[in-house]
Amino acid sequence: MLSQALIKSSSLKRLWLDQMEWGADLLLKALAGDDGNRSIECLYLSNMDGLGDCLRQVLTSNPSLKEVVLEYLRMRPEEWQQLGEGIRDNAMATNIRVRFDLDKNVEDRWNSIEALACAASSDVKDPRVELDLTLYSNHDSVLSLNLLGRVLRGELKSLKSFHIRRKDEYSGSNEDGLEGILSMNGNTGETSVLKKLTLETVQKDVLKDLLRSTMRRSGT
Structure with a gap:
């Protein structure tokens, strides 16, 4: 069986699973618990569903994992909360x-x-999550900037990296509006734990406004 082969492999460093219907069962058998594989350091999971509590078990029981990438997974909000x-x-x-x-x-x-x-989010532990969003509407852009504002103000301390990518044209925005969304509300930004921020859009002027507003509101 594949799970047994993975458990016994001592040279395998990376594991990538994409669109696997029985991925949860494989992960639990091969990586979770005391008998799981301890050579795999990087785990990539893409376009999968049905993982549920499986991910939490793997992440909290396998000490060899250093990097985990979760791409476009289909889970319920309550499952993401548990994760x-x-x-x-x-x-x-x-x-x-x-x-x-x-x-x-x-x-x-x-x-x-x-x-x-x-x-x-934790007040006592270093952030571990690198969040990457691909957006397609103004509404999503506003929501992502609201989330960014909370991160920059130190209200959320879960993100070490935040990448916002806009796929189509952004309309109806200006710098004043962006500054309102990214307002620090009197905070200095010193409590923010964000290490890396990437803003990507098809419109150069909007990108400049985003960067200017972000840097101004973060006090840098």
Whole structure:
């Protein structure tokens, strides 16, 4: 069986699973618990569903994992919340990259993003989550900037890296509006734990406004 082969492999460093219907069962058998593989350092999971509590078990029980990438996973908001709690309390990996594409099921995915970011936030532990969002509408852009504002103000301390990518043209925005969204509300930004911020858009002038507003409001 594949799970037994993975458990016995001592040279394998990276494992990538994409669109696997039985991925949860494989992960639990091969990586979770005391008998799981201890050579794999990087785990990549893409376009999968049905993982549920499986991810939390793997992340909190496998000490060899250093980097975990979760791309476009289909889980309920409450499952993302449980995962965030696991990351906050007991996750072994120090780099956990999560990517969302908001091309459909937008409301549910935003609920998932909020659930993860809030649940993984800790006042005493270093952030582990690298969040990567691909957006397609002005509404999503505003929501992502609201989330960024909370991160810059230090209200959320779960993100070490935040990448916001806009796929189409951004309209109806200006610097004053952006400054309002990114307002520090009297905070200095000293409590923010964000280490890296990437803003990507097809319109250069909007990108400049975003950067100017972000730097001004963060006090840098």
